[in-house]
Amino acid sequence: MTNPLNPLNWLRLAQDWFRKTERSSGFRPYLIFLLITAGVSFSLLSFFRDVPGVVSVALWLLATSAGGFIVLFAVKAFQEPEFCRSEVHVERMARLELEAMGSEDRILPAEIVEEAPAVEAPPEAPGLPGSAGEGGAAE
Amino acid sequence: MRFYILVFDRLPMSNVKAFHEAFVRHPGIRTWWHYVKSCYIIGTSTLSSRAISDHYHSIAPKYGMPTRHLVVKVDLKARSGWLPKEAWEWITKRAAEQL
Numbered sequence: 001m002t003n004p005l006n007p008l009n010w011l012r013l014a015q016d017w018f019r020k021t022e023r024s025s026g027f028r029p030y031l032i033f034l035l036i037t038a039g040v041s042f043s044l045l046s047f048f049r050d051v052p053g054v055v056s057v058a059l060w061l062l063a064t065s066a067g068g069f070i071v072l073f074a075v076k077a078f079q080e081p082e083f084c085r086s087e088v089h090v091e092r093m094a095r096l097e098l099e100a101m102g103s104e105d106r107i108l109p110a111e112i113v114e115e116a117p118a119v120e121a122p123p124e125a126p127g128l129p130g131s132a133g134e135g136g137a138a139e
Numbered sequence: 140m141r142f143y144i145l146v147f148d149r150l151p152m153s154n155v156k157a158f159h160e161a162f163v164r165h166p167g168i169r170t171w172w173h174y175v176k177s178c179y180i181i182g183t184s185t186l187s188s189r190a191i192s193d194h195y196h197s198i199a200p201k202y203g204m205p206t207r208h209l210v211v212k213v214d215l216k217a218r219s220g221w222l223p224k225e226a227w228e229w230i231t232k233r234a235a236e237q238l
Contacts, residue, residue, distance in 0.1 A: 100159060103172045103229045113174055116223035122231060124216060 030069050037065040140169060140182045140236045142215055143191055147199070147208040149177040158202035165194050170233065174226035180213065182233055188212060 003009055044058035102108035149155065155176075162179070163171050167190065170182035181191055188210040195208055215234035 100156070101173050101176075102225065103174075104163070104170050106225055106229070108225070110176075113223060116225070118221040119224050119227065120221055121219045122227055124218075 030073060033069065034066060037061055140184050140233070141238055142213050142233065143181045143183070143186075143188055143210050144213045145179040145181060145191060145195060145208060145210050147177050147195070147205055150203060150205055153203040155202070155204075158198065158204050161198045161202070162195065167194075172226065172229050172233075174222055174229075180215075180230075182236070 041058040041062040044054050044061075048054040100107045101110045101113040159173070162168075165186075167183050167186040168181050169184060172180035172182075183191070186194075192208065192210045195210070196206060198204075199206055199208070215230050215237050218230055218234075
């Protein structure tokens with residue numbers, strides 16, 4: 001149970017949150033949108049500053065787009081931190097998070113194990129218990 | 140040493156790396172084999188199938204792994220299939236240590 005009075009718990013929560021957001025590519029469309037709206041706003045301010053209302057519209061556009069998305073992402077970060085991850089990103093992260101496979105004396109990355117050619121089971125040693133009529137390697 | 144196979148149906152976004160580290164850290168697990176994604180072969184002298192199951196069941200939910208699983212004692216000498224060469228080498232080597 002998290003103790004709200006313990007600053008270490010808050011620190012851990014913040015670290016967990018940042019770890020999740022780092023894994024997400026959801027900030028990419030946010031930044032693209034902000035760049036577009038900022039470009040439009042600054043263009044309006046640069047070229048049409050003398051037209052009545054343009055300055056207020058440009059500032060309103062900039063403020064609402066930035067503020068709206070900050071609120072949206074703040075809410076989504078708590079509800080569903082991975083909501084905007086791309087499939088490629090998900091695939092790449094899933095691959096990175098693959099466990100070490102193999103065995104205790106030969107730990108191998110999962111990718112190597114998965115790509116290794118498969119061979120059939122070696123023949124069972126004659127006379128071993130269970131070697132007759134079981135398995136099927138020698139059948 | 141006795142050998143048990145643990146089988147489960149892994150979920151796509153499970154934290155499998157952390158699960159693996161927590162699972163094989165159990166002091167009763169002397170040796171392990173993990174050449175198939177949703178399957179472990181465990182070598183142990185002290186654990187029963189129930190103890191392995193309890194161990195899995197206690198840590199699986201923490202890492203988004205399914206709680207449904209199966210633990211069965213296996214005879215490594217009676218084996219067949221298609222796997223990487225290293226996987227067979229482990230099985231052949233450990234089969235000699237099997238009780």
